[in-house]
Amino acid sequence: MGPTQGDGLRVLEASPFRGSGFLLFVLADLSYITYHAGLTHFLFAHIVAVVCDALALVVIALGLSKRVAPVVTGALQNR
Secondary structure, eight states: OOOOTTOSBOOOOOOHHHHHHHHHHHHHHHHHHHHHTTSSOHHHHHHHHHHHHHHHHHHHHHHHOOOOOBOOTTSOOOO
8 A cells, every 4th residue: 555645754665775785785694604513614604794795784774864854745746
């Protein structure tokens, strides 16, 4: 069910940045799993995981940084 007129806030579509950020968190965890499964060395798995975690935080922050503007009924909205 979509937003209707008079909701009070403009609803932003889901940002692709947020989904990509959470995917990076998943990849970081998979990197740690490869170490525990004996497929990689700890140092390699740890470096990959830390880089994925840092990138995920940046990407999610960029995705959430968009402002939500109030909607004034009957007024022209900025697009």
